[in-house]
Structures are given as structure tokens and as C-alpha cells.
Amino acid sequence: MEGGDEIRRRALEEAFGESSDDDGAGGGEEEEESDPSSSACSLLLEERYGRPLKWEMVDGVKGLWLCRDFLSAAQQSSLLSAIQHEGWFDDGCHNQAMRFGDLPGWATKLSRLVCEAVWFSEVSPAADTESIVGDQYGEDCWPLPLDLLQREPLFDQLIANVYYPGEGICAHVDLMRFDDGIAIISLESACVMHFTRCKQEDNINKSQTEEGIKRIPVFLNAGSLVLMSGEARYLWKHEINRKQGFQSWEGRELAQQRRTSVTLRKWRKS
Numbered sequence: 001m002e003g004g005d006e007i008r009r010r011a012l013e014e015a016f017g018e019s020s021d022d023d024g025a026g027g028g029e030e031e032e033e034s035d036p037s038s039s040a041c042s043l044l045l046e047e048r049y050g051r052p053l054k055w056e057m058v059d060g061v062k063g064l065w066l067c068r069d070f071l072s073a074a075q076q077s078s079l080l081s082a083i084q085h086e087g088w089f090d091d092g093c094h095n096q097a098m099r100f101g102d103l104p105g106w107a108t109k110l111s112r113l114v115c116e117a118v119w120f121s122e123v124s125p126a127a128d129t130e131s132i133v134g135d136q137y138g139e140d141c142w143p144l145p146l147d148l149l150q151r152e153p154l155f156d157q158l159i160a161n162v163y164y165p166g167e168g169i170c171a172h173v174d175l176m177r178f179d180d181g182i183a184i185i186s187l188e189s190a191c192v193m194h195f196t197r198c199k200q201e202d203n204i205n206k207s208q209t210e211e212g213i214k215r216i217p218v219f220l221n222a223g224s225l226v227l228m229s230g231e232a233r234y235l236w237k238h239e240i241n242r243k244q245g246f247q248s249w250e251g252r253e254l255a256q257q258r259r260t261s262v263t264l265r266k267w268r269k270s
């Protein structure tokens with residue numbers, strides 16, 4: 001175990017420079033002070049190196065990982081105020097904003113936080129223990145494959161979505177113009193996202209009846225981070241159906257509230 005921690009720490013130092021885990025004050029690091037929202041998001045990184053984050057592999061959907069405690073309450077409100085500071089939703093007519101290329105400072109910091117959360121992952125023992133025991137540092141043990149984690153930049157496109165009660169997003173696979181490795185951060189309230197395996201075209205035995213199609217519910221609490229790669233990204237559709245009856249978790253219908261999400265993706269070089 002110590003060996004693995006050491007590998008991660010070294011990889012982190014390569015990725016981010018010398019660690020400042022002594023006091024978390026971040027002294028000596030260059031700050032993106034030119035960004036007007038940087039003070040609102042300074043909290044985002046305050047717990048850098050502070051705690052290893054627990055990750056769960058979602059059973060049944062290869063490449064789908066969930067980190068429930070990705071953002072603390074303070075980080076969530078800091079991120080939400082950075083989004084609000086953008087003024088994207090002020091007119092009340094828009095519920096979606098997209099940015100490509102140079103992301104706002106807070107989103108760049110959020111990407112770094114995603115990256116760090118993966119480096120510092122602590123894979124839940126409830127997850128696929130066999131592969132963890134078999135190959136402690138194998139591909140399956142990382143919430144994001146290392147080649148994706150090390151690409152530069154990790155993400156260069158963001159979508160912020162605001163959903164009011166009853167609103168969701170229909171089943172889809174994200175467009176192919178985006179690369180593998182997609183992150184979704186949930187804010188304000190929880191929802192259930194369903195994953196459905198895409199139909200296999202002309203499967204030889206054509207046995208995939210409607211009932212045979214697996215639907216896997218995933219509970220996304222506020223502050224959670226979802227990562228999709230490989231099969232989860234390409235072979236499964238995801239959806240949030242907030243019509244009556246579709247948002248139940250552990251036998252209870254969720255009380256719906258406004259939900260904001262941030263999706264981070266990487267534009268694919270053509």
C-alpha cells in the first residue's frame with residue numbers, strides 16, 4: 001500500500017509540482033488572480049492533499065465511477081457562487097451554458113481538483129475487489145485511465161446545466177466530437193441518473209428485449225463527482241428523468257429541488 005501511495009505522490013509532484021501538504025496554505029504557488037471569480041473559488045483548492053477521496057465503481061457499468069464526497073459543503077457553495085458570478089442564468093430564460101477552449105479560472109481549478117481526486121483515490125472495498133487484489137495498480141483500479149488523466153488539458157469544454165423540479169435530460173450518449181473521459185459534478189440537490197446499455201446492433205441472437213435492457217440507477221448527491229470512460233462513456237446512455245415516479249431511491253421518491261450540474265469534457269482533435 002505504501003508503495004502505491006508513494007507512486008501516486010511522485011506522479012502528483014510531476015503533474016502539479018512540489019506538494020504543499022504541510023499547511024495547505026498554498027504558499028509560493030502561482031495564483032490565477034486575474035480571474036475576477038478567483039476569490040470565490042479559492043476554497044476549491046484549500047483542501048488539496050487533505051484527504052483521500054473514496055471512489056466506488058458502479059456495479060454493472062464498466063468505466064463508471066462515483067465519488068460521493070468530492071466537494072465539501074464549503075466547496076460546493078464556492079463553486080455555485082462562481083457559476084452564479086458568470087451571470088449565465090440571470091435572465092431566467094436560459095438553463096444551459098457552454099464554454100469551449102479557455103475555461104473560466106474556477107473551471108480550470110475544478111478540473112485540477114478532479115485530477116487530484118483521481119490521483120488520491122481510495123477505491124471502496126465494496127467495488128470489484130478481485131481486480132484490485134489481482135493488480136493493485138491496474139487500469140480497473142483507476143477512476144479514470146491514466147492516459148486520459150495525463151492528457152493536457154484534461155478538459156477544455158464545460159456545460160453548466162440548471163434543472164428545476166420536473167426537468168431532466170433524456171437518454172443519450174455524449175457526442176463523439178468529445179473525447180473519452182467525462183466528468184459530471186452535481187450541486188444543490190440530489191437526483192437519480194439512469195444508465196441504459198445501448199442496443200447492440202444486429203446482435204446475432206437478437207435476444208435483447210425491452211425487459212432485457214439493463215437500467216442501472218445511480219444516486220448523485222450534491223457535491224458528488226461522476227466519471228465515465230470506456231464502456232460507460234460509449235456503450236451506455238445516461239439520463240435524468242425527473243417525471244413523477246422516476247426519481248425514487250431506496251423505495252422513496254426524492255423531493256425535487258433545483259439542481260445545477262457542471263459537465264467537463266475534452267474536445268476531440270479531428
Ligand SMILES: O=C(O)CCC(=O)C(=O)O
Pocket residue numbers: 159161169174184238261262263
Ligand atoms: O446534468 C447532468 O448531470 C448531466 C448532463 C449531461 O449528461 C450532458 O450535458 O451531456
Ligand SMILES: [Fe+2]
Pocket residue numbers: 172173174238
Ligand atoms: Fe451527457
